[in-house]
Amino acid sequence: xxxxxxxxxxxxxxxxxxxxxPQQGKTFFDYYASATSAGALTEREKALIALSVATVxxxxxxxxxxxxxxxxxxxxxDEMMEAIHVGAAMVAGDVLAHSTQMRKIVKKKxx
Amino acid sequence: MAETNDRFLNQLKASKxxxxxxxxxxxxxVNVGKRCNLSCRHCHIDGGPHRxxxxxxxVLEQCLAIAQNPAISVVDITxxxxxxxxxxxxxxxxxxxxxxxxxxxxxLVILLEDEYESFIDVYSDNNVEIVASLPDFxxxxxxxxxxxxxxxxxxxxxxxxxxxxxxxxxxxxxxDLVHNPVGAFLPGPQKALEAEFKKxxxxxxxxxxxxxxxxxxxxxxxxxxxxxxxxxxEEYMQSLxxxxxxxxxxxxxxxxxxxxxxxGTLFDCDFNQALGLxxxxxxxxxxxxxxxxxxxxxxxxxxxxxxxxxxxxxxxxQGEVG
Numbered sequence: 001x002x003x004x005x006x007x008x009x010x011x012x013x014x015x016x017x018x019x020x021x022p023q024q025g026k027t028f029f030d031y032y033a034s035a036t037s038a039g040a041l042t043e044r045e046k047a048l049i050a051l052s053v054a055t056v057x058x059x060x061x062x063x064x065x066x067x068x069x070x071x072x073x074x075x076x077x078d079e080m081m082e083a084i085h086v087g088a089a090m091v092a093g094d095v096l097a098h099s100t101q102m103r104k105i106v107k108k109k110x111x
Numbered sequence: 112m113a114e115t116n117d118r119f120l121n122q123l124k125a126s127k128x129x130x131x132x133x134x135x136x137x138x139x140x141v142n143v144g145k146r147c148n149l150s151c152r153h154c155h156i157d158g159g160p161h162r163x164x165x166x167x168x169x170v171l172e173q174c175l176a177i178a179q180n181p182a183i184s185v186v187d188i189t190x191x192x193x194x195x196x197x198x199x200x201x202x203x204x205x206x207x208x209x210x211x212x213x214x215x216x217x218x219l220v221i222l223l224e225d226e227y228e229s230f231i232d233v234y235s236d237n238n239v240e241i242v243a244s245l246p247d248f249x250x251x252x253x254x255x256x257x258x259x260x261x262x263x264x265x266x267x268x269x270x271x272x273x274x275x276x277x278x279x280x281x282x283x284x285x286x287d288l289v290h291n292p293v294g295a296f297l298p299g300p301q302k303a304l305e306a307e308f309k310k311x312x313x314x315x316x317x318x319x320x321x322x323x324x325x326x327x328x329x330x331x332x333x334x335x336x337x338x339x340x341x342x343x344x345e346e347y348m349q350s351l352x353x354x355x356x357x358x359x360x361x362x363x364x365x366x367x368x369x370x371x372x373x374x375g376t377l378f379d380c381d382f383n384q385a386l387g388l389x390x391x392x393x394x395x396x397x398x399x400x401x402x403x404x405x406x407x408x409x410x411x412x413x414x415x416x417x418x419x420x421x422x423x424x425x426x427x428x429q430g431e432v433g
């Protein structure tokens with residue numbers, strides 16, 4: 001029997017994370033609902049942002065939940081992939097931007 | 112899911128919705144036959160050209176007599192493809208005289224066939240509300256569910272209906288579309304998807320329509336087979352169960368509807384009809400014994416497929432209910 005750290009069925013346990021420290025759990029869920037529901041941005045736009053973050057953060061639960069949510073909201077596979085490319089480009093840019101530190105040190109220390 | 116056969120019933124009890132009874136009988140839903148020119152992958156009644164079940168003229172006459180009852184405010188005709196019942200034009204003409212809300216659920220595509228194109232006149236002459244299935248505003252997705260080339264034909268018919276005044280704001284000729292997800296997931300919010308459909312269909316094809324109804328695919332019939340074959344059944348059921356909404360359950364369509372099968376058998380809804388689950392708990396089970404007073408207070412037959420109508424925003428033949 002497989003015994004993995006990540007189990008797909010555990011996604012259904014997400015609403016129970018307030019089982020311990022319920023006040024903080026409630027505070028989190030109130031904030032979560034407010035942050036992810038339609039406001040100045042549509043629910044669709046927010047779902048794509050969440051999917052992009054989910055892949056960047058390597059969260060299998062969030063990838064599952066937000067891919068399904070995007071499908072429900074009529075988002076196409078191409079649109080989801082474009083959102084993921086934004087995340088990938090941001091990560092690549094983030095890494096490369098840190099090369100500034102390396103280049104500054106190289107220039108300072110090399111004769 | 113055999114181990115949880117009573118799960119829905121227990122959920123109703125926990126939500127203080129038991130006994131689960133009808134509240135009225137406003138809607139007479141008539142399934143005039145299982146024959147269809149299409150064989151869609153989501154079809155819960157397994158409709159298609161191979162089916163022969165068609166409502167007889169005698170049963171249509173009985174339905175007509177029941178429709179005259181003042182309690183009935185809506186007659187909702189479905190199938191199969193209703194147009195394939197030869198008694199439909201007369202049935203519609205007689206129902207239209209009753210001055211009630213009259214709905215026909217069509218797949219649109221059939222209205223391009225020589226034998227059935229006259230139904231565009233039948234519908235518009237009688238101001239029949241048209242509820243048309245268009246699963247997605249994108250051709251590839253619609254064709255995946257309903258068959259290759261279906262989308263373009265639907266667009267052609269929608270344009271013809273718009274020319275007849277259907278779908279225009281303020282027109283008496285109502286054209287509503289039905290979205291059901293092309294895959295193993297639940298529909299999103301109806302309002303948001305309606306905006307998406309309207310924007311896309313108008314900008315790409317100049318098409319107008321009135322409302323979008325989001326219908327959750329019911330885990331029965333051909334859609335159940337699809338879920339099982341693609342190993343999506345357990346996850347889909349879990350998503351329906353997790354999204355159970357007591358408010359939606361309180362307003363589901365069966366609480367104000369009676370569904371009549373092609374042979375006059377009475378059901379609580381079209382899904383129960385597909386599963387062969389007749390009305391029960393002492394209510395009359397056939398149109399020959401139709402008793403509106405007994406039926407409008409009947410206890411409704413439920414099973415786990417009912418989770419499809421109570422998930423999230425709820426689902427009915429008129430879209431969200433929650």
